[in-house]
Amino acid sequence: MKSVWSAWEPLKSVISAEDVKIHVWNRGYQFHKSLFPTSVTAAGQALLSRPIELVGRYAGTTERALSDTSYYALENSDERCVFQLASRMNNTVIDGRITCDFDGFVDVCFSVIPFWSFSPDQQQIPRLDRLYIDIPVKKEFARLYHYWPNDKTSIIPAANVVNAGALPENGAAFPFKPYLWLGDEFRGLGVSMETDEFIECDGNQCEFLPGEDEVVLRVHLLDHMPAAWQGRADQWCKALNPINYRIGLMATPVKPVTAEHRRDWRTFHVFSNFYIDRETGARAAYLHEIPGALKRLEQSGVKWVIFHETSSRAQNYGLIEEPERFRALIEACHAHGMKTMLYFGYEFSTLAPTWYEKAGDYLIQTVDGHYTGGWQRMPPQRAFMVCYRGGYSADMIERVRYVMDEYGVDGIYTDGTFVPWECANARHGCGYTGRDGRRHATFPLFAVREHVRRLYEAVHERGGRIDTHQSSCCIAPTLAYCDSYYDGENIQNALIKAVTENRGLTSFLSLPAFRTEYMGKNLGLIDQFIAYSNPDIGWTIEKLCALTLIHDVVPRPRMSGGSTLESVTVDLDYIASLWRALDEFHAETAVWHPYWEPNAIAACETEDAYLSLYENDRVLGVLSNLTMQPKTVSIRTDRPRARNVLTGETFESHDGHITLTVEACKACLLEL
Secondary structure, eight states: OOGGGTTSOOOEEEEOSSEEEEEETTEEEEEESSSSOSEEEETTEEOBSSOOEEEEEETTEEEOOOEEEEEEEEEEOSSEEEEEEEEEETTEEEEEEEEEETTSEEEEEEEEEEOGGGSTTOOOOOOEEEEEEEEEEEGGGOSEEEEEOSSSOSSSOOSOOTTEEEOOTTOEEESOOSEEEEEOSSOEEEEEOSOOTTOBOSSOSEEEEEOSSEEEEEEEEESSSOTTTTTOOOOSSSOOOOEEEEEEEEEEOOSOOOHHHHHHOOEEEEOSSSSBOTTTOOBOOOGGGSTTHHHHHHHHTOOEEEEOGGGSSSTTSOOOSSHHHHHHHHHHHHHTTOEEEEEEOSEEETTSTTHHHHHHHHBOBOTTSOBOEEEEETTTEEEEEBOTTSTHHHHHHHHHHHHHHHHOOOEEEEESTTOOOOBOOGGGTOOEEOTTSOEEOBOOHHHHHHHHHHHHHHHHHTTOEEEEEOSSOOOHHHHTTOSEEEOOGGGHHHHHHHHHTTSOGGGTSOHHHHHHHTSOTTTTSEEOOOOOOBGGGTBOHHHHHHHHGGGTOOOOOEEOSOSSHHHHTTTHHHHHHHHHHHHHTTGGGSEEEOTTSOOSSEEEOSTTEEEEEEESSSEEEEEEEOSSSOEEEEEEESSSEEEETTTOOEEEEETTEEEEEEOTTEEEEEEO
16 A cells, blocks of 8 residues: 555455455445445444345336345455446346445446346346435434535535535435435445436435434435336347446545644635735735744744635646745745645636646536636636546646645645536536437536545645635545545625624524534544634634534634734634643543533533533533623533633532633633
8 A cells, every 4th residue: 555545544355256345444344245335334333224225126016136146356455446246136237346445435336237038028128117225324323414515506605504414304305416425423424426317316316214213315316217218128239228327435434633633733824915916916925024924823833824826826826926935935934843835726727828728628618618617816817617527637736746846835725626516518528418408517526536536645745735625515535635624615704694693603504514514523534614704893713713612623713914913813813822722731632522412521501502521631621602692601510610721710610510601602711
């Protein structure tokens, strides 16, 4: 196994004619005479209540088992195992190729093939009139769900969180979704599909069906006989074509998050005060040219500085116009003990040197043939959204290698790179023409996965890391190849409005939704919630921390403008105090007790207030008041007192309870 994949364990697999057993980091898959896993384990738990089933109906008779099954090994290494399945169901052949990678992604390609000689009456007439997949997850692990995209289009994520949260008691149903995930706060199982080209549904394509002891994720493939088979017999010279499907499965979390990684992941984001003002084109001060700025970051505990898109003359291209000045910036950061990241995103600019030759292949096209996006900035240019199924993938990775090798940049911050935006560009293989004669978009999820895998390899070969920004898109097969994710931009304005209108954070973003999309533990990743603070309207990073800290998530401080030391430290002072407190209590190596689980050390007994704990030789509590009014909070505990770590104030216990007043939309750090 390549050393670049050291975040994972080597894959182990045993393949026989009737059984396949696969072990990857913290997860396992077993197959027994089946196309899909009959057992899935994640984070030490068996997720399935019974085997995943491919269910077919033939002339009104339902069948749930394959016959005449055999597995054949194609590849069996410590990075990947590949095997074939030969089988039949009624008068169809079900042949498949299953691939499992070391990160735990299972890629199931299979064909449904008419085979008239298996028909009881020896007629050459197809009988299949329904086909679906049932994925039964134990109810105890099926509390939360996520799907993508969250609206009718994937291009601009809607300002909502309807696609994440607590699974409704009566289940839910959706039209085609490229990705669905079902699980709890620490584990789950996701399903991936790039296209609905061969899916023929009379209603919703995906359903969550709650039962007494399980929740079934049902994926409809055919609700009737395939249209291409109807009214025809299977003949030697006019065969009924096989129906082909490709479906991905991935248990989560995808990889371990180490205490060392968490301690090291203290970032500061420089948005616009870096290179060229996007509106005027004027040169702005580089960060190292602001007196005291880098020293201030170093003293605050910043480990990584992220430079945003204006670092490059051509959007998203790493084309540095003042090489020596830029090199001095990187060297200055290194001299202060901080590593650097540079922006790479989801666009190809009209100012890129190869625009004229490459745009037609690189860019997303809509079903009507239009380009998508068109971000404008200075120098005058427009940048349109790219599709990573095209040649831009190799171009971007080469540009990343260049800035890391040439300038000593330590990693990259990617914007939208891990999102499989919908695309219908036939020049690079996206989209399809449907039976209605119209173009339809596809979602290049497998191509994006391959792109970010190669990107991860290029960056980690150089000892770097990848931080990715996405909105509303928690697709485990792609996010497996980042080191952290940066989520929440699409809902910032809605959050700000909820607070400034005095409705409270959870009036818009529910706690189950936060635990599903923004906490990261169910994915196996570090999340840093986006904070577009604006003290002028009362929206501060402290208010957002009331929501994030009880989930073991620290928002990322940022520098949004200006050229003074004061502009650098707007969000940083408070976040630095949190980092110091977490270090003092060795929180990164402590046992974390979340507010939603019973705990013998302490429990919050006040509505709309929540307490999570870090426990080792000392106990640090995060107590949050999520309402818009000050609240007197009661904590049941056998500890004699609590100390506010940030203010030094002490609260004594009386009759097994500690009582204190917490400001509106505020978090307190308490030593118990």
